[in-house]
Amino acid sequence: MVEKGYQPDLVTYNIILNGLSKIGDSDRALRFLRLMEERGFKPNxxxxxxxxxxxxxxxxxxxxxxxxxxxxxxxxxxxxVIYNCLIHGMSHLGQQKEARKLLNEMIDSNISLNVITYNILIDAYCKESMISEAIDTVQTMRK
Known part of the structure; x- marks a missing residue:
């Protein structure tokens, strides 16, 4: 691209990172993130x-x-999106307490929970046999 006179922008870098993410290549994604920074692009x-x-x-x-x-x-x-990814990752690894802390941080930052957040929480509660918490979360979501 550079040889043909095109200067990549942040969107281009994000698209490449997304591709690396989709194939699950986290090592290359991290290296590419650092390469972006070395080339003067500020990740958002x-x-x-x-x-x-x-x-x-x-x-x-x-x-x-x-x-x-x-x-x-x-x-x-x-x-x-970032909070949901982390909460899901924590929940998947059975780190409910840490996920709850992050959820509270998200709420304190005035970021409203969305249907994805609620689904992550409900799924995690059900997998941990915390059915009453799952039901409470459904009721909160419906409000």
Missing amino acids: AVTYGIVIDCLCKNGLLKQALHLFSELKVKGNRPNI
């Missing part, structure tokens, strides 16, 4: 969200949380 919440999602889907929650912290330190505001 969408960029971080793509990589965080890939890491969570590959069970690399510690790395995802590190990137989440980095996102905030660099002045980006996490969005609902």
Whole structure:
């Protein structure tokens, strides 16, 4: 692309990151994120969200949380997609307490839960045999 005179922009980099994420190549996605930064591109919440999602889907929650912290330190505001990815990743690994903390952080940041967030919570409660919590969550969602 560069040889043909096209200068990639943030959207182009995000598309490539998304492709790496879809094939589950979290190592290359992280390296590509760093390459973007080396080339002077500032990742935004969408960029971080793509990589965080890939890491969570590959069970690399510690790395995802590190990137989440980095996102905030660099002045980006996490969005609902990022919170949902992390909450889902935590729930999938049985880390309900940590997921609840992150959910509270999301609410404190004035980010409203969406149907995806509620579905993640309901699924996690059911898998942990916490049926009354699942029912309470459904009732809260309906309100």
